[in-house]
Amino acid sequence: MTRTLRLDPSDNVIVAIDAIEQNATADGVVARARVPRGHKMASRPIAQGEPVLKFGQIIGFAARDIAPGEWVHEHNVAMHDFARDYRFAEAARREDVLPVETQATFQGYRRANGKVGTRNYIAILTSVNCSASVARFMAEEIARSGVLADFPHVDGVIPLVHGGGCALDVKGEGYDVLKRTQWGYATNPNVAGVVMVGLGCEGFQISRWKEAYGVAESDTFRTMTIQEVGGTKKTVAAGVEAIKAMLPIANHATRSTAPASELMLALQCGGSDGYSGITANPALGKAVDLLVKHGGTAILSETPEIYGAEHLLTRRAATREVGEKLVGMIKWWEDYTTRNKMEMNNNPSPGNKAGGLTTILEKSLGAAAKGGGTTLTGVYHQPTTPSP
Amino acid sequence: MTAKGFVYMDTPGYDPVAATGQVAGGANILAFTTGRGSAYGCKPTPSIKLATNTAIYERMIDDMDINCGDVLDGVSLEAKGQEIFETILRVASGERSKSEQLGYGDAEFVPWTIGATM
Numbered sequence: 399m400t401r402t403l404r405l406d407p408s409d410n411v412i413v414a415i416d417a418i419e420q421n422a423t424a425d426g427v428v429a430r431a432r433v434p435r436g437h438k439m440a441s442r443p444i445a446q447g448e449p450v451l452k453f454g455q456i457i458g459f460a461a462r463d464i465a466p467g468e469w470v471h472e473h474n475v476a477m478h479d480f481a482r483d484y485r486f487a488e489a490a491r492r493e494d495v496l497p498v499e500t501q502a503t504f505q506g507y508r509r510a511n512g513k514v515g516t517r518n519y520i521a522i523l524t525s526v527n528c529s530a531s532v533a534r535f536m537a538e539e540i541a542r543s544g545v546l547a548d549f550p551h552v553d554g555v556i557p558l559v560h561g562g563g564c565a566l567d568v569k570g571e572g573y574d575v576l577k578r579t580q581w582g583y584a585t586n587p588n589v590a591g592v593v594m595v596g597l598g599c600e601g602f603q604i605s606r607w608k609e610a611y612g613v614a615e616s617d618t619f620r621t622m623t624i625q626e627v628g629g630t631k632k633t634v635a636a637g638v639e640a641i642k643a644m645l646p647i648a649n650h651a652t653r654s655t656a657p658a659s660e661l662m663l664a665l666q667c668g669g670s671d672g673y674s675g676i677t678a679n680p681a682l683g684k685a686v687d688l689l690v691k692h693g694g695t696a697i698l699s700e701t702p703e704i705y706g707a708e709h710l711l712t713r714r715a716a717t718r719e720v721g722e723k724l725v726g727m728i729k730w731w732e733d734y735t736t737r738n739k740m741e742m743n744n745n746p747s748p749g750n751k752a753g754g755l756t757t758i759l760e761k762s763l764g765a766a767a768k769g770g771g772t773t774l775t776g777v778y779h780q781p782t783t784p785s786p
Numbered sequence: 787m788t789a790k791g792f793v794y795m796d797t798p799g800y801d802p803v804a805a806t807g808q809v810a811g812g813a814n815i816l817a818f819t820t821g822r823g824s825a826y827g828c829k830p831t832p833s834i835k836l837a838t839n840t841a842i843y844e845r846m847i848d849d850m851d852i853n854c855g856d857v858l859d860g861v862s863l864e865a866k867g868q869e870i871f872e873t874i875l876r877v878a879s880g881e882r883s884k885s886e887q888l889g890y891g892d893a894e895f896v897p898w899t900i901g902a903t904m
Binding site: 402465514567629666669688700727730749776 | 787791792795797799804805806808816818821823829835839849858864865879889892895901904
């Protein structure tokens with residue numbers, strides 16, 4: 399008995415849980431070709447131009463007439479634009495959240511600003527790629543010294559290096575995103591202390607960044623540049639000294655009971671296949687529904703990967719405004735990819751396709767399942783500024 | 787990010803870039819599903835890996851925290867969701883996920899580079 403799955407009564411394809419061999423019968427249909435596991439087989443005739451339906455949703459259009467029992471994939475499915483009905487906020491509702499005293503709990507690090515961390519790290523931030531090696535040298539020196547053994551409540555020292563920070567337009571969105579990303583890491587509740595190191599002459603000026611966020615040097619926040627301190631060796635030594643001074647402070651943090659409402663869960667899927675939208679993603683969606691019921695937050699992201707499924711999210715948007723903000727982001731991506739001579743349907747990777755995902759719409763419908771079924775309460779740019 | 791509940795953040799689809807945005811947004815825990823077998827991990831936010839099928843869960847057992855492939859064998863989505871929720875609470879409390887045990891996270895900080903490099 400070949401295992402298959404029909405995800406919605408209106409679907410004209412079924413999913414092969416195990417490979418369907420040629421001439422085998424699955425769900426009452428004889429396979430005309432071998433259908434690999436995770437891939438789709440037509441369960442009904444699909445005329446050229448007719449939508450291919452999976453999850454009860456359009457995932458593409460038949461590029462030619464497809465007979466029942468045929469393998470349905472890139473060779474006979476095409477993608478083209480079609481109208482989507484956004485029906486903004488139609489399914490919005492007030493979610494029932496458990497009172498805080500009955501919420502599930504975890505053991506976390508409560509920070510001075512009231513946020514709760516799940517880990518206790520010291521981060522070495524870098525303003526520019528030119529200070530990346532120095533940041534690594536600092537972390538390596540800390541590891542070599544063995545000093546971390548004396549501070550069991552500190553999870554480690556992380557060099558957060560990157561390839562940017564200079565030769566960019568400091569009034570442009572690239573600088574803006576980098577600036578906010580750095581600030582977001584500096585203030586993430588899993589971070590107990592920050593050393594930020596720059597070169598000195600770069601576009602991303604640490605002093606300007608500190609000014610933008612009104613942050614001053616403190617016991618747990620130190621910045622320096624290689625040019626000011628006087629070269630690599632002296633800067634590594636100064637950074638290591640700053641970290642060593644932070645370790646006892648960071649080590650004072652202890653875990654205490656916190657409600658699940660202090661959790662902010664990032665949702666990701668990568669290396670997706672034909673099972674993603676059937677097993678792990680909807681199961682994670684159920685966990686998200688539970689987290690929301692317990693007062694917590696879950697973040698769905700990856701706009702090119704919800705592309706085509708955005709109409710399911712706009713219906714769940716708390717307000718029309720929230721839904722329209724999401725549609726605005728979709729339009730930004732269409733423009734961005736056009737400007738760069740790319741197309742949105744490029745996204746299913748060769749691995750995705752080998753796994754049975756034919757179009758970006760199919761991948762998106764499965765990806766959006768990670769978000770569960772509750773009301774979409776907010777839409778933010780990456781990474782967000784403190785207010786919407 | 788001010789709203790509680792289910793929210794959306796605009797990011798690219800490329801996993802390390804998207805996750806970097808979410809961590810910068812304040813995420814203190816991360817759940818990552820994979821079918822082909824991602825070997826991702828993150829710092830300072832622990833990442834829990836969920837396999838979509840039993841074959842990849844078994845082949846990459848050192849990387850995977852939860853097998854969701856058993857949903858195809860009859861485990862309900864509700865039961866799996868409960869298991870994931872409980873795992874999230876345990877990892878949030880200090881239990882180390884597989885990618886943490888392997889030491890992932892020093893190379894996965896990838897801010898979105900957008901616009902021209904000159």
